[in-house]
Amino acid sequence: MLKPFAYAFFLLTLLVISSCSDPNMVVDQNSPVNNRNWSYVNRIRYDVKIDDPSAAYNAYLNLRVTGDYKYSNLFVLISQTNLKGGKPWTTRFEFKLANKDGEWLGKGTGNLYSYQLPFKTNFKFPEKGTYRFEIEQNMRDNPLHEVSDVGLRIEKTAGK
Numbered sequence: 001m002l003k004p005f006a007y008a009f010f011l012l013t014l015l016v017i018s019s020c021s022d023p024n025m026v027v028d029q030n031s032p033v034n035n036r037n038w039s040y041v042n043r044i045r046y047d048v049k050i051d052d053p054s055a056a057y058n059a060y061l062n063l064r065v066t067g068d069y070k071y072s073n074l075f076v077l078i079s080q081t082n083l084k085g086g087k088p089w090t091t092r093f094e095f096k097l098a099n100k101d102g103e104w105l106g107k108g109t110g111n112l113y114s115y116q117l118p119f120k121t122n123f124k125f126p127e128k129g130t131y132r133f134e135i136e137q138n139m140r141d142n143p144l145h146e147v148s149d150v151g152l153r154i155e156k157t158a159g160k
Contacts, residue, residue, distance in 0.1 A: 024158065026050070030062050030151030037143035044135040044150045047083070050125045055156045059120040061095065061135065062151030067111045069146040072098035075138040078119060083130045092138055093119050112148055122157055 022028075027048050034042070050057075061076065074095045081088040095117045098104050106113035125131065133152050137144045 022155065024156040026057070026154040026156065028062070028151070028153040028155075030064075030149045032149050033147045036066065036146050036148050038137045038147040038150065039143040040136060042137075042143075044152075046133045046152045048131050048133060048152075048154050050128055050131060052156070053125045053127050056122045056124055057120070058118060058122065058155050058157055059133075060153040060155075061093070061115070061117045061119055062149070062153055063095070063097075063106075063115040063117060064112050064148040065097065065106070065115075066146040066148060067104070067108075067113065069097070069113075071139070072096065072100070072102070077136040077138045079132075079134040079136075081132045081134075082127070083132055084127075086126065091119075116153060 027046060029046055031044050061078070063074065065074075074097055075092060076095070077090055077092050079088060079090040095115070097106065097113070097115065104113045106115040108114075133154075135150055135152065137147070
């Protein structure tokens with residue numbers, strides 16, 4: 001008698017979990033930064049498979065810092081390379097993390113502040129394939145202290 005109940009419970013759980021996923025999301029991953037010290041050589045890498053080059057995409061830097069992070073901004077270098085070949089690009093971005101009065105702009109949980117910061121909006125990949133994104137901190141401090149996690153989110157825009 002317990003087996004049919006367990007099977008039904010499993011199917012219901014699976015249905016609930018699958019209905020919560022975002023159908024436009026291609027990748028949304030985060031990597032912890034060892035000891036919250038992000039060094040120049042610790043580049044965060046993600047390979048992203050693109051199946052629909054006709055769709056428009058948005059790309060975000062995922063970031064978590066502690067309340068002890070001593071700057072109100074962050075500079076990063078973000079590189080994108082098509083693994084089949086093609087022209088790679090690297091761009092330096094500045095992201096504002098706090099107001100001048102020190103108020104964090106991210107969502108706070110305890111002593112951690114989370115950000116999802118757009119760096120490319122409504123763009124198209126030139127072709128199908130796998131693209132490598134590499135994120136490198138580009139601040140004066142090396143290592144950069146109190147960075148907990150760094151990640152990448154790529155999603156199709158709502159129009160597609």
